[in-house]
Amino acid sequence: MAETMLTNRNQGIFKGKVFLVNPKHEEILSEKCYSSLSAVPSWVETIVIAIPALSVPQVIEEAGNSGTKAAIVISSGFAEIGNRELEEKLLSVARKCDVRIIGPNCLGIYDAYTGMDTLFLPEVKYLSDGREVVATPRPKAGSITLLTQSGAFGAAALDYMAGHAMGIRCFVSYGNRCDVAEDELLEYFGHDERTKVVLLYVEGLTRGRGLIERAKDTVRRKPIVALKAGRTQAGTRAAASHTGALAGSDKVYEGAFRQAGIIRARNVEEFFDFARAFALQPPGQTKSIAILTNAGGPGIMAADALEESGLDVRPLSEQTLAKFSEFKAKGLLLPIVSGHNPIDLTAEATSAMYQLALSTLLDDPEIGGVVLFVQHHAPTILDDVVDPVANTVERHGKPVTVCDMGGAEMAQAMRQAFEKRGLPSYSMPERAARSLWALVNYGSYLKQHGPMEHGSKNERPEGDPQREPQKSRIFPAEDRG
Amino acid sequence: MAETMLTNRNQGIFKGKVFLVNPKHEEILSEKCYSSLSAVPSWVETIVIAIPALSVPQVIEEAGNSGTKAAIVISSGFAEIGNRELEEKLLSVARKCDVRIIGPNCLGIYDAYTGMDTLFLPEVKYLSDGREVVATPRPKAGSITLLTQSGAFGAAALDYMAGHAMGIRCFVSYGNRCDVAEDELLEYFGHDERTKVVLLYVEGLTRGRGLIERAKDTVRRKPIVALKAGRTQAGTRAAASHTGALAGSDKVYEGAFRQAGIIRARNVEEFFDFARAFALQPPGQTKSIAILTNAGGPGIMAADALEESGLDVRPLSEQTLAKFSEFKAKGLLLPIVSGHNPIDLTAEATSAMYQLALSTLLDDPEIGGVVLFVQHHAPTILDDVVDPVANTVERHGKPVTVCDMGGAEMAQAMRQAFEKRGLPSYSMPERAARSLWALVNYGSYLKQHGPMEHGSKNERPEGDPQREPQKSRIFPAEDRG
Numbered sequence: 001m002a003e004t005m006l007t008n009r010n011q012g013i014f015k016g017k018v019f020l021v022n023p024k025h026e027e028i029l030s031e032k033c034y035s036s037l038s039a040v041p042s043w044v045e046t047i048v049i050a051i052p053a054l055s056v057p058q059v060i061e062e063a064g065n066s067g068t069k070a071a072i073v074i075s076s077g078f079a080e081i082g083n084r085e086l087e088e089k090l091l092s093v094a095r096k097c098d099v100r101i102i103g104p105n106c107l108g109i110y111d112a113y114t115g116m117d118t119l120f121l122p123e124v125k126y127l128s129d130g131r132e133v134v135a136t137p138r139p140k141a142g143s144i145t146l147l148t149q150s151g152a153f154g155a156a157a158l159d160y161m162a163g164h165a166m167g168i169r170c171f172v173s174y175g176n177r178c179d180v181a182e183d184e185l186l187e188y189f190g191h192d193e194r195t196k197v198v199l200l201y202v203e204g205l206t207r208g209r210g211l212i213e214r215a216k217d218t219v220r221r222k223p224i225v226a227l228k229a230g231r232t233q234a235g236t237r238a239a240a241s242h243t244g245a246l247a248g249s250d251k252v253y254e255g256a257f258r259q260a261g262i263i264r265a266r267n268v269e270e271f272f273d274f275a276r277a278f279a280l281q282p283p284g285q286t287k288s289i290a291i292l293t294n295a296g297g298p299g300i301m302a303a304d305a306l307e308e309s310g311l312d313v314r315p316l317s318e319q320t321l322a323k324f325s326e327f328k329a330k331g332l333l334l335p336i337v338s339g340h341n342p343i344d345l346t347a348e349a350t351s352a353m354y355q356l357a358l359s360t361l362l363d364d365p366e367i368g369g370v371v372l373f374v375q376h377h378a379p380t381i382l383d384d385v386v387d388p389v390a391n392t393v394e395r396h397g398k399p400v401t402v403c404d405m406g407g408a409e410m411a412q413a414m415r416q417a418f419e420k421r422g423l424p425s426y427s428m429p430e431r432a433a434r435s436l437w438a439l440v441n442y443g444s445y446l447k448q449h450g451p452m453e454h455g456s457k458n459e460r461p462e463g464d465p466q467r468e469p470q471k472s473r474i475f476p477a478e479d480r481g
Numbered sequence: 482m483a484e485t486m487l488t489n490r491n492q493g494i495f496k497g498k499v500f501l502v503n504p505k506h507e508e509i510l511s512e513k514c515y516s517s518l519s520a521v522p523s524w525v526e527t528i529v530i531a532i533p534a535l536s537v538p539q540v541i542e543e544a545g546n547s548g549t550k551a552a553i554v555i556s557s558g559f560a561e562i563g564n565r566e567l568e569e570k571l572l573s574v575a576r577k578c579d580v581r582i583i584g585p586n587c588l589g590i591y592d593a594y595t596g597m598d599t600l601f602l603p604e605v606k607y608l609s610d611g612r613e614v615v616a617t618p619r620p621k622a623g624s625i626t627l628l629t630q631s632g633a634f635g636a637a638a639l640d641y642m643a644g645h646a647m648g649i650r651c652f653v654s655y656g657n658r659c660d661v662a663e664d665e666l667l668e669y670f671g672h673d674e675r676t677k678v679v680l681l682y683v684e685g686l687t688r689g690r691g692l693i694e695r696a697k698d699t700v701r702r703k704p705i706v707a708l709k710a711g712r713t714q715a716g717t718r719a720a721a722s723h724t725g726a727l728a729g730s731d732k733v734y735e736g737a738f739r740q741a742g743i744i745r746a747r748n749v750e751e752f753f754d755f756a757r758a759f760a761l762q763p764p765g766q767t768k769s770i771a772i773l774t775n776a777g778g779p780g781i782m783a784a785d786a787l788e789e790s791g792l793d794v795r796p797l798s799e800q801t802l803a804k805f806s807e808f809k810a811k812g813l814l815l816p817i818v819s820g821h822n823p824i825d826l827t828a829e830a831t832s833a834m835y836q837l838a839l840s841t842l843l844d845d846p847e848i849g850g851v852v853l854f855v856q857h858h859a860p861t862i863l864d865d866v867v868d869p870v871a872n873t874v875e876r877h878g879k880p881v882t883v884c885d886m887g888g889a890e891m892a893q894a895m896r897q898a899f900e901k902r903g904l905p906s907y908s909m910p911e912r913a914a915r916s917l918w919a920l921v922n923y924g925s926y927l928k929q930h931g932p933m934e935h936g937s938k939n940e941r942p943e944g945d946p947q948r949e950p951q952k953s954r955i956f957p958a959e960d961r962g
Contacts, residue, residue, distance in 0.1 A: 081817055121858050121859075121860065122860055125857075125863060125891060126863075127863070127864045127891075127894060128863070128864050128865055131894070133890040133891040133894055134889045134890040134891060135857060135858060135889075135890075135891040136858045137889040137890075150776070150777060150778040151828075152775075152776030152777060152778055152779070152828060152856055152858065152859070153776065153778035153779065153886075155856070155858035156776070156779065156856055156858065156886035156887050157886075159858065159886065159887030159888055159889050159892055160886060160887055160888045160892075160908070161888070162888060162889045163887060163888020163889040163892065163893075164888045201778070203777075203778065203781060229778055229781035229782045229785065230781050230784075230785065231785045231789070232784065232785045232788035232789055233788065234784040234785070234787065234788040234793075234794035234795075234822075235781050235782070235784040235785035235788065237784075237796075237821065238772075238777075238780060238781040238784045238794075238821065238822075238823050239781045267782070267786070267909065267910075267911040268779075268782060268886070268909050268910060268911065269909050269911070269912075291719075294633075295631070295633030295634065295637070296631060296633060296684070296719075297631035297633055297634035297682070297684065297710055298633070298634065298637065298749075299719060300684060300710035300711050300716050300719040300720045301710045301716070301748070301749060303711075303713065303715040303716040303718075303719045304710065304711065304712045304713045304715070304716035305748070306715070307713035307714065307715045307716065308712070308713055312715075313715035313719075314715075315718075336562055340718065340719065341715075341719075342719050347632075347633060375633055375636070375637055376606070376616060377602050377616060377617050377633065377636035377637065377640065378602075378633070379602065379603055382606060382607075382608070382609070383608045383609050384609055405634075405637035405638075405640065405641060405749070406637050406640030406641055406644060407640055407641045407642070407643060407644020407645045408615045408616075408618040408640050408643045408644040409614040409615040409616075409618075410606055410608075410614040410615060410616040411640055411641075411644065412644075413608060413612070413614055427641070428748065428749050428750050429748075429749060430748040430749065430750070431750075
């Protein structure tokens with residue numbers, strides 16, 4: 001942790017000052033250590049604490065008395081192992097001397113833009129064959145903010161996102177959340193201009209009502225995707241045992257999430273898939289979806305997944321059908337292309353056919369979005385299909401998700417090329433379909449509850465002009481839920 | 482196609498002879514071309530046909546008359562575009578002259594052991610930046626056989642398997658299946674010693690009853706995993722439009738699959754995940770499952786997924802609880818390890834703790850299998866945990882699936898290390914849980930219907946001693962369904 005902060009400072013990524021405090025060492029990592037907080041020759045804004053639990057309240061008091069406003073308490077040994085009194089003492093000391101706390105029992109913060117990085121897990125490790133491998137990577141800078149109760153889940157999430165080229169805005173592992181909890185974090189990142197979508201991993205909530213009220217407000221600005229573990233009896237029992245708090249009935253969460261417009265992921269993979277979609281595509285306005293493909297099978301599976309999620313995959317309108325007939329008559333589309341939905345351009349589809357068909361579908365006012373399959377195995381498909389498709393999507397402002405099934409070089413290159421042009425791309429039909437569902441589901445909520453003006457093609461939740469983003473703040477005390 | 486066959490022959494991978502027949506060229510790829518089949522100076526066992534549809538029946542007749550026994554008809558332009566009469570003619574000619582047909586309208590066969598490879602899709606392509614990329618790769622040799630009605634799905638499946646280091650035994654894309662259909666393919670690969678698990682992708686069946694009868698027999702030898710597209714109204718309509726045949730009610734398929742002991746995957750990802758599990762682990766005997774983890778969150782999500790699939794995640798038995806208490810008293814496990822299920826060894830878990838806890842769980846006769854989480858982000862975890870875990874699993878003969886969530890270097894290295902030792906490893910909790918479900922589901926079917934003797938720790942379906950594997954045959958005519 002100290003190492004990462006020092007490296008980030010030395011490389012000019014972290015612009016602030018870093019002081020090490022440790023009474024047992026004069027130097028750590030060639031950096032001077034101060035024997036106590038009061039020896040530090042500067043006002044300290046934020047203190048990161050990783051010392052035995054029993055000593056934490058005293059350090060908080062010392063910090064508060066010298067004007068420190070925020071503390072990230074990495075230390076464990078509080079409520080999570082039954083030491084509730086110690087945690088209450090920590091909180092009461094913090095309130096008394098006006099210090100806000102993230103934690104305890106957490107990984108803290110990784111901010112991809114400021115270089116603030118309190119993660120203490122080893123970034124690289126050595127395998128038994130001598131190889132040095134990245135163990136806990138940091139994803140590249142992006143627009144996804146991840147809030148997680150569980151540190152272990154958080155580390156795995158960073159690892160997944162880094163390995164799948166997803167960009168992060170900020171990571172907050174808040175652990176026991178004795179002070180700052182989900183509600184304030186949502187409030188803060190709701191107003192953060194760099195955050196396009198908030199991911200929230202929870203096992204149980206302590207201030208559920210406050211969270212839901214804050215979420216309602218945040219959701220009007222940007223989507224929140226929640227992953228709530230503990231749906232079944234066994235899962236709920238496990239969650240209760242893990243967090244110490246009662247996990248509560250899953251139906252209560254389900255209802256509250258729906259009421260607040262929070263999109264719930266069914267599993268971990270969806271959690272990230274939805275984030276990828278929201279980071280790149282606008283919400284949908286209409287639940288009737290078209291599927292455009294050059295491979296029959298994957299299209300069918302997408303139709304299943306869309307319909308099972310509550311979206312419609314209807315045959316095309318008369319008007320659009322007539323256009324397709326005209327294109328076929330002119331030789332612009334193959335005669336065997338069917339007017340049903342999915343629309344199968346067949347394995348002979350070219351870039352021009354994709355562009356024409358996609359544009360026609362997105363022109364149809366009844367169609368709210370498209371799941372697009374571009375299976376690159378067909379001899380006619382090269383990456384020159386990406387630009388015309390992406391330009392067409394941009395012009396229309398309706399959500400589109402892409403699938404190219406496969407795991408080897410060209411599949412990866414195609415998906416990367418689509419993503420670079422703003423099209424979220426998946427290796428599985430069902431994942432592309434479910435991600436489009438998330439976009440439409442969010443759009444429907446905004447239509448009913450949002451303050452956005454409708455009618456503009458490019459409307460996006462983050463474009464809400466009626467509310468000015470608040471100044472960046474470190475969770476001030478008056479916002480306490 | 483010709484290129485791959487010639488390369489495989491030149492490299493000594495394909496041990497047979499290859500003759501090119503094309504009346505328009507004297508040479509293709511520096512290899513002599515014969516002007517007609519009758520000009521080939523050797524008996525031809527199998528003929529691969531990729532010529533215009535109208536000429537195919539005549540070539541089949543010519544081949545049959547000179548003693549050829551099998552034909553793979555790549556050519557399209559038959560029933561799939563409405564030319565049913567031509568397809569009927571093809572079949573009647575083939576029957577008359579005793580030639581068995583795979584296809585038409587298919588990719589044909591890739592046999593990883595003999596080098597037989599009729600795939601005509603470009604193996605490499607060039608991106609617009611000049612990069613040469615593998616477009617349609619061949620997976621390494623392994624024990625998974627994939628049968629697919631859809632060629633496009635087949636190509637994507639090979640691509641996925643290659644990219645995810647899954648080994649293939651044989652790939653058959655059978656297209657319109659005018660002659661050889663799923664039933665005979667199941668019969669053949671049911672007796673194939675190299676095949677440990679059969680994957681079957683279907684959109685609709687024409688000889689469903691025959692298939693189910695054959696499957697019942699095959700399933701007693703080895704698991705069959707089916708992916709049936711077209712579950713919903715939209716999906717069924719799409720499937721009907723794609724294959725030309727009626728896709729039929731999904732409930733009928735569901736019932737038939739269950740009756741035959743075929744494991745049905747809910748989506749494409751499960752299709753491959755289950756294959757990975759069956760290729761490496763034995764079926765389960767008992768539906769009570771333990772979850773062992775060093776990270777709370779993922780364990781909870783696995784508990785949810787197991788219980789939702791119909792398995793039990795019960796608190797541990799008194800006997801096993803007592804053993805855990807003893808280990809804690811001796812300092813072999815941490816005092817905070819809970820006796821609930823999931824069993825959370827915490828982020829301080831070591832290899833020795835894993836081995837001890839896993840062995841104790843697998844010793845419990847009430848526990849039918851374990852979902853094991855080894856999140857490598859914890860400072861104590863290195864790849865030295867793999868061998869003790871794998872040895873413990875081998876000794877017990879109960880199914881275990883592994884999860885290490887993450888997408889970067891060490892996550893991949895850990896999963897590879899586990900797989901090398903026979904433990905199917907996943908990046909998502911739910912996928913590890915569902916794959917264990919598939920193993921237990923199959924085991925339950927075998928318990929009720931199978932000819933295996935029970936009681937042996939290492940019983941596996943392919944170890945069925947009561948039936949000798951049949952000699953390898955190319956789908957002889959008397960087996961026609």
